[in-house]
Amino acid sequence: MSTHSNPYQFGLDKNSANFSAMSPLSFIERSAFVFPNHTAVVHQQTQRTWSETYRRCRQLASALAQHGISKGDTVAVMAPNLPELFEAHFGVPMCGAVLNALNVRLDAEAIAFILQHGEAKVIMVDREFSEVIEQALKMIPHKPLVIDIDDPYYEGGHLIGATDYEAFIATGDADYAWQMPEDEWDAITLNYTSGTTGNPKGVVYHHRGAYLNAMSNIVSWDMGHHPVYLWTLPMFHCNGWCFPWSLAASSGVSVCLRHVRADDIYAAIKNEKVNHFCSAPIVLNMLNNAPDEMKAGIDHKVKVMTAGAAPPAAVIQGMEAMGFSVTHVYGLTETYGPSVVCEWHQEWNDRSDEEIARLKSRQGVRAPMLDGLMVADPTTLEPVPQDGLTMGEIFMRGNLVMKGYLKNPTTTEESFAGGWFHSGDLAVWHPDGYIEIKDRSKDIIISGGENISSIEVEDVLYRNSSVMEAAVVARDDEKWGEVPCAFVTLKDGAEVSEQEIIDFCRDNMAKFKTPKKVIFGPLPKTSTGKIQKFVLRDQANKE
Incomplete structure (x- = not known):
C-alpha cells in the first residue's frame, strides 16, 4: 500500500481570494453593476431598473438592521406578486434575516400559527390582506412590527401598520454595506407547506440551495439573457420556485401580477412581450378555455413551465397548439420547487401531437443541480425496475433538498431516513430513465x-x-x-x-x-x- 502524501493537500487552503459562500444575493449585485439601466421590475405604470431595485433592497436591509433585525430573525411578508415581495427576497437576507413569504390564501388561524412558530419579528402586509392579518395578530402574544404595503394600484383594505414600506425603507441607507453569509448553509428563507393534515410544517432553505436552484432553472429552461417573466406563480410558493433569484442572475424583467386571470395574463403577454411564465396545470386549463379573441395577437414565442399537479396530456396539447412551448417540471416545497424536469429530446419532435403531449406529461429526470433521483420501494429503498409499470416512491438527494423542518427534528429525521428525501409521491420508472407520477401515496x-x-x-x-x-x-x-x-x-x-x-x-x-x-x-x-x-x-x- 502506498504511503506517499497527497501534494494537493498542502498549501492549497481556502481563503477569501479563492472561495466564497454561494448565495443568490451575489446575483443582484452583478445585475445592478452590469445592467444598471435595464428594466428589472414592471408593476402596471411603475418601472424600475436593476440599479434602482438594488438600491431599494439595500435600503430595506439597512432599515431592518436599524430596527435590530439580524441573523436568525424572521421577517414575514403577506402580499401578492408585487415589487415589495420581490425586493424582500434580497433585502431581508442581506441583513442576515430569514424571509417567510406567507401564503395569501390562508385563514387567520393558520397565519397566527405560522407567525408564532416562525417567531416573526416583522410582518409586511399588503392592504388586500389587512383584515386577516389583524385577526391573526390578535391570536398571538408577541406582536411583530407591522409595515403596510400601500400599493397605489389597489383599492380596498386599510392600513394597519406602524409605518408603510416606502417610509420604512426611506430610513435605510442606499449604500448599506451588506455582507454575504459567512456560511452558505445559513438559512435564507422559511416556507410553510400547505398543511392539509394538521399544522403546516416550516421548510427551511439555505443560501447554497437557493443559489443552485436559481441556476438550475436557467439551465433547464434555457432562459438566456434578459427574459421577460410574468409572475403568474405565487412568490410565496417555494419562493416562486426560486425565480426571483433566477431573474437576478439572468438580469431579467419581473412583470408583477396581483390576480391570476386569463385576461390579465394575455394582456401582459402582449403588452410587455412576456416570454416566460410558470403556472399550475389548472391555470393552463383556464388559458386554454379563454375566448379566441383574448388569445389573438401573440406573435412571439412564449415558454411555459408547469408543475404543481401532473398536467393532463390534453392540457399540454392545447397550450402547444396555441404556439406556447411547455416544459413540465416537478418538485416539492422541500426541494426548492422544481428539481425534476421533463428534459426534451429533439428526436421526439417528429412524433404525433398526442404522443408529444403524453411524453411531456411525464415528470422526467433530475434537474441540472439535483444529485440523486430514484423510484424505489418506500420501506427497503430498493430501486424499482425501469419497466414503466412497477410503482414505487420518488426519492431525491443533494443540494436541492431543504435543510429540514423548523423545530421539528423527528419529522426531519423521518423524511431523510436512509440518506434520501422521501417525497410521498408514487411513480413508475420508464426504460428511458424518466419518472412518471401515478399518485400521492394517499390518493391511490x-x-x-x-x-x-x-x-x-x-x-x-x-x-x-x-x-x-x-x-x-x-x-x-x-x-x-x-x-x-x-x-x-x-x-x-x-x-x-x-x-x-x-x-x-x-x-x-x-x-x-x-x-x-x-x-x-x-x-x-x-x-x-x-x-x-x-x-x-x-x-x-x-x-
Missing part, C-alpha cells in the same frame, strides 16, 4: 386489490370535450373496498350526463378503472391551485 385507489391511478383516470376525463376540470378520488365500496369517484366541472354551455361520462371512460380505459359515480360542480382548491382531494374524499363518501 385500491379496488379489489388492484391499484388504480387517479391521475390516469383524470387524464381520460380531460380528453372529453365537455370537461373543464376533473378530479378522481376513492369512494368506499362494500364489494371492492374502494372504487373511483369522479368530480367534474363542465365547460360553459356544455351538457353531458353522468352516464355519458362513465361510458366515455369505459370506451377509453380498462373497465375496472372507470368511475362508478360522477359528481358535477366546482372543485375546491388550495392556495396554489391544487385540487383539494381530501375535501372531495369526504364528499364522495357522504353522497
Whole structure:
C-alpha cells in the first residue's frame, strides 16, 4: 500500500481570494453593476431598473438592521406578486434575516400559527390582506412590527401598520454595506407547506440551495439573457420556485401580477412581450378555455413551465397548439420547487401531437443541480425496475433538498431516513430513465386489490370535450373496498350526463378503472391551485 502524501493537500487552503459562500444575493449585485439601466421590475405604470431595485433592497436591509433585525430573525411578508415581495427576497437576507413569504390564501388561524412558530419579528402586509392579518395578530402574544404595503394600484383594505414600506425603507441607507453569509448553509428563507393534515410544517432553505436552484432553472429552461417573466406563480410558493433569484442572475424583467386571470395574463403577454411564465396545470386549463379573441395577437414565442399537479396530456396539447412551448417540471416545497424536469429530446419532435403531449406529461429526470433521483420501494429503498409499470416512491438527494423542518427534528429525521428525501409521491420508472407520477401515496385507489391511478383516470376525463376540470378520488365500496369517484366541472354551455361520462371512460380505459359515480360542480382548491382531494374524499363518501 502506498504511503506517499497527497501534494494537493498542502498549501492549497481556502481563503477569501479563492472561495466564497454561494448565495443568490451575489446575483443582484452583478445585475445592478452590469445592467444598471435595464428594466428589472414592471408593476402596471411603475418601472424600475436593476440599479434602482438594488438600491431599494439595500435600503430595506439597512432599515431592518436599524430596527435590530439580524441573523436568525424572521421577517414575514403577506402580499401578492408585487415589487415589495420581490425586493424582500434580497433585502431581508442581506441583513442576515430569514424571509417567510406567507401564503395569501390562508385563514387567520393558520397565519397566527405560522407567525408564532416562525417567531416573526416583522410582518409586511399588503392592504388586500389587512383584515386577516389583524385577526391573526390578535391570536398571538408577541406582536411583530407591522409595515403596510400601500400599493397605489389597489383599492380596498386599510392600513394597519406602524409605518408603510416606502417610509420604512426611506430610513435605510442606499449604500448599506451588506455582507454575504459567512456560511452558505445559513438559512435564507422559511416556507410553510400547505398543511392539509394538521399544522403546516416550516421548510427551511439555505443560501447554497437557493443559489443552485436559481441556476438550475436557467439551465433547464434555457432562459438566456434578459427574459421577460410574468409572475403568474405565487412568490410565496417555494419562493416562486426560486425565480426571483433566477431573474437576478439572468438580469431579467419581473412583470408583477396581483390576480391570476386569463385576461390579465394575455394582456401582459402582449403588452410587455412576456416570454416566460410558470403556472399550475389548472391555470393552463383556464388559458386554454379563454375566448379566441383574448388569445389573438401573440406573435412571439412564449415558454411555459408547469408543475404543481401532473398536467393532463390534453392540457399540454392545447397550450402547444396555441404556439406556447411547455416544459413540465416537478418538485416539492422541500426541494426548492422544481428539481425534476421533463428534459426534451429533439428526436421526439417528429412524433404525433398526442404522443408529444403524453411524453411531456411525464415528470422526467433530475434537474441540472439535483444529485440523486430514484423510484424505489418506500420501506427497503430498493430501486424499482425501469419497466414503466412497477410503482414505487420518488426519492431525491443533494443540494436541492431543504435543510429540514423548523423545530421539528423527528419529522426531519423521518423524511431523510436512509440518506434520501422521501417525497410521498408514487411513480413508475420508464426504460428511458424518466419518472412518471401515478399518485400521492394517499390518493391511490385500491379496488379489489388492484391499484388504480387517479391521475390516469383524470387524464381520460380531460380528453372529453365537455370537461373543464376533473378530479378522481376513492369512494368506499362494500364489494371492492374502494372504487373511483369522479368530480367534474363542465365547460360553459356544455351538457353531458353522468352516464355519458362513465361510458366515455369505459370506451377509453380498462373497465375496472372507470368511475362508478360522477359528481358535477366546482372543485375546491388550495392556495396554489391544487385540487383539494381530501375535501372531495369526504364528499364522495357522504353522497
